[in-house]
Amino acid sequence: MVRLEKGKFDDFIRSLAEDYIVYAAVTTGGKSSFKVVASAGEIDEGRLLTDRSPKEIFFPHSEVLFEYDEDGIRETEKAGKPIAVWGLRGCDVKSLAMLDKVFGTARQMPDNEMFEDPYWKRKYDNSLIFGLACNEPRSSCFCNWLGGGPHSEDASDIFVIDAGDVFLMQPVSDKGKAFIGKMTDAAGASAQDEKRAAGASVAKASGADEKKAAELASGARAMMAEPPDLDGLDERLKGIFHEDIWEEMSAKCVNCGACAFVCSTCHCFDVQDEGKGGKGKRIRIWDSCMFPIFTREASGHNPRPLSRDRFKQRVMHKYSYFVDNYGESLCTGCGRCVIVCPVGVDIREVIKRVLSFEGKGAR
Amino acid sequence: MIEELREKVKKLLAGGDVELVIGWEKGSQPLSSTPVFIDSPEEADRLVFDSTCGNNPAVYSTKDARRLVKAGKKVGVVVKGCDARSLSLYVAEKQVKRDNIVIIGVPCRGVLDSDKVEELAGGREVLEYSEQDGKITVRGKDLDLTFDAKDVLSASCLACIYPDAKEYDIFIGEARDGKPNKEQNAAIDEFEKLSSEERWKRMEEIYSKCIRCYACRNVCPSCYCNECFVDQNDPQWIGKTPEITDTMIFHIIRNLHVAGRCVECGACERACPMGLDLLLLNRKAAREVEERFGYVTGIDSGEKPAMADFREDEKQNFIMG
Ligand code: SF4
Ligand code: SF4
Ligand code: SF4
Ligand code: SF4
Numbered sequence: 001m002v003r004l005e006k007g008k009f010d011d012f013i014r015s016l017a018e019d020y021i022v023y024a025a026v027t028t029g030g031k032s033s034f035k036v037v038a039s040a041g042e043i044d045e046g047r048l049l050t051d052r053s054p055k056e057i058f059f060p061h062s063e064v065l066f067e068y069d070e071d072g073i074r075e076t077e078k079a080g081k082p083i084a085v086w087g088l089r090g091c092d093v094k095s096l097a098m099l100d101k102v103f104g105t106a107r108q109m110p111d112n113e114m115f116e117d118p119y120w121k122r123k124y125d126n127s128l129i130f131g132l133a134c135n136e137p138r139s140s141c142f143c144n145w146l147g148g149g150p151h152s153e154d155a156s157d158i159f160v161i162d163a164g165d166v167f168l169m170q171p172v173s174d175k176g177k178a179f180i181g182k183m184t185d186a187a188g189a190s191a192q193d194e195k196r197a198a199g200a201s202v203a204k205a206s207g208a209d210e211k212k213a214a215e216l217a218s219g220a221r222a223m224m225a226e227p228p229d230l231d232g233l234d235e236r237l238k239g240i241f242h243e244d245i246w247e248e249m250s251a252k253c254v255n256c257g258a259c260a261f262v263c264s265t266c267h268c269f270d271v272q273d274e275g276k277g278g279k280g281k282r283i284r285i286w287d288s289c290m291f292p293i294f295t296r297e298a299s300g301h302n303p304r305p306l307s308r309d310r311f312k313q314r315v316m317h318k319y320s321y322f323v324d325n326y327g328e329s330l331c332t333g334c335g336r337c338v339i340v341c342p343v344g345v346d347i348r349e350v351i352k353r354v355l356s357f358e359g360k361g362a363r
Numbered sequence: 364m365i366e367e368l369r370e371k372v373k374k375l376l377a378g379g380d381v382e383l384v385i386g387w388e389k390g391s392q393p394l395s396s397t398p399v400f401i402d403s404p405e406e407a408d409r410l411v412f413d414s415t416c417g418n419n420p421a422v423y424s425t426k427d428a429r430r431l432v433k434a435g436k437k438v439g440v441v442v443k444g445c446d447a448r449s450l451s452l453y454v455a456e457k458q459v460k461r462d463n464i465v466i467i468g469v470p471c472r473g474v475l476d477s478d479k480v481e482e483l484a485g486g487r488e489v490l491e492y493s494e495q496d497g498k499i500t501v502r503g504k505d506l507d508l509t510f511d512a513k514d515v516l517s518a519s520c521l522a523c524i525y526p527d528a529k530e531y532d533i534f535i536g537e538a539r540d541g542k543p544n545k546e547q548n549a550a551i552d553e554f555e556k557l558s559s560e561e562r563w564k565r566m567e568e569i570y571s572k573c574i575r576c577y578a579c580r581n582v583c584p585s586c587y588c589n590e591c592f593v594d595q596n597d598p599q600w601i602g603k604t605p606e607i608t609d610t611m612i613f614h615i616i617r618n619l620h621v622a623g624r625c626v627e628c629g630a631c632e633r634a635c636p637m638g639l640d641l642l643l644l645n646r647k648a649a650r651e652v653e654e655r656f657g658y659v660t661g662i663d664s665g666e667k668p669a670m671a672d673f674r675e676d677e678k679q680n681f682i683m684g
Pocket of ligand 3: 579582583584585586621624625626627628629630631632645
């Protein structure tokens with residue numbers, strides 16, 4: 001573990017920005033999201049969670065896949081530098097790792113070719129993720145229901161703890177270890193190499209620092225309520241697929257896309273061609289299973305015609321189908337959907353209702 | 364007040380006068396209440412009414428799949444003044460039969476704009492909330508603040524002309540008369556003073572923040588089309604991206620579709636996760652409709668809606684030239 005004095009944080013971000021495109025939480029007009037920054041002053045350090053989820057760094061709301069005209073097809077250029085993300089909370093780090101299972105894992109296509117999503121991979125694969133511990137989780141947080149925790153280091157390259165005047169940095173992945181190694185080497189080589197001068201601001205963390213980190217971790221854990229046991233939730237959901245309980249659980253949902261669009265793990269998309277004359281582009285755009293058009297077929301038939309059917313799909317995908325496909329729930333417990341839902345649907349209440357349901361189909 | 368509401372609702376349900384009552388119950392978040400569907404007298408104690416009740420419950424009497432609310436069954440709806448206007452509009456637009464709804468008015472003192480509360484709380488999480496005599500108190504860790512309700516009320520409420528239902532079957536307490544509230548329309552006055560370029564710029568500022576989640580449309584009582592134009596793809600009327608060219612078209616068309624039909628409840632603005640000022644254009648349109656056609660939406664269910672009516676003597680000054 002190393003320590004970075006907050007007074008040197010700006011130097012640190014500036015020097016990071018020389019080698020990386022640096023994303024961090026930025027607030028404009030009262031709403032926050034991950035944006036490209038060049039200095040520490042632009043970063044909103046006070047926020048626990050950004051209003052918009054960080055998935056858009058690697059999976060933008062709309063992304064041009066290629067453009068075409070009479071001369072042919074041109075793929076969009078990839079950015080020159082790799083991406084570094086500063087200050088992702090544990091849930092958000094985890095969400096990216098989940099999305100990587102979907103987009104970044106090679107799978108066999110019908111023509112037997114192996115395919116992985118190049119647009120995702122070229123950004124995510126070389127990225128450097130700075131996880132940031134949550135010292136004060138919100139009442140909407142429930143990462144601890146889903147195997148996470150406010151001080152979870154999982155999937156971070158470097159795990160950062162805000163310990164008052166200093167950031168304590170724990171390298172986690174090989175990439176993270178290499179980065180921290182370089183910083184400490186630079187600190188050793190002192191400041192004659194100007195570009196690495198910022199590295200000189202890190203020092204080995206002291207015993208007191210480590211103690212402080214452990215205290216903050218246990219303090220944060222204690223702030224979260226005991227989670228219910230979600231064992232078997234996926235099977236339970238399958239068992240009640242045809243039950244009327246969905247009517248009750250979805251009654252107030254108005255089928256907007258607010259939950260899906262702020263969700264850090266929802267990743268459905270639509271592909272659209274926008275063109276005129278001989279010129280145009282193909283774009284990938286976020287979509288949501290809550291919208292009726294999402295499953296409407298060319299004939300006009302819609303296999304999920306009712307609000308209830310679409311609500312059920314979102315819950316099933318998160319806590320059952322994704323478990324089948326990837327061995328974990330497609331939810332990190334970030335609670336963004338709980339915060340934004342305009343009619344107060346709380347996914348935790350839905351889960352609890354499913355767990356307590358004793359009617360037909362329940363085990 | 365709340366006891367009276369619960370008792371009335373129990374009676375309605377026990378006596379078979381209604382099969383279901385739509386209202387609000389306490390939400391899971393400190394600053395939230397959430398729509399609730401009460402179908403037995405025992406459940407009626409879940410009902411609440413306070414300044415967190417920002418949803419317009421009328422919406423549930425038209426949205427798809429509300430089997431509970433299907434025609435033929437009598438349904439009670441607990442309403443603020445603006446929500447009542449939506450029900451009157453539904454009757455006028457023949458979406459709901461007047462005989463099938465029991466309108467239960469509650470005295471509204473305005474509802475909160477949670478973004479304003481959060482701003483005053485300065486990033487500290489609000490864990491508790493209470494209100495008394497026009498004052499709101501919020502508490503949390505290192506947080507104990509009391510402010511005037513009007514500092515955190517929704518823009519819609521600051522300009523409200525009918526805080527209490529104009530048409531109702533039951534009113535809890537005493538319904539106040541509506542009053543014109545012209546002085547609160549400063550934002551629209553300002554907007555009208557701008558040149559068309561400046562207005563466009565203002566609109567771009569607002570709509571560039573939109574993420575196309577459609578929460579505004581879906582909580583809007585006046586947006587009840589079976590299939591919204593944005594959900595059509597053959598032909599496709601509008602691009603799907605969050606770029607300003609697309610978001611602008613969505614909002615302008617929605618604005619025109621609810622002109623003369625918007626009840627200025629502000630539910631859209633409160634629902635928006637990105638904090639867009641959605642009332643500006645909607646209230647501007649409402650003002651236009653009132654000035655040109657002498658029509659205020661949803662205060663008389665017997666009156667034909669402005670956009671469904673033609674009078675020979677009405678002003679024709681919308682025809683440009
Ligand atoms: S479903 Fe809700 S809590 Fe789970 S990851 Fe998505 S926004 Fe977060
Ligand atoms: S759960 Fe809430 S945010 Fe999600 S679609 Fe339903 S109403 Fe919208
Ligand atoms: S447009 Fe907004 S203010 Fe107007 S009726 Fe719809 S939700 Fe209410
Ligand atoms: S609720 Fe807000 S972000 Fe969502 S579509 Fe409406 S204006 Fe856009």
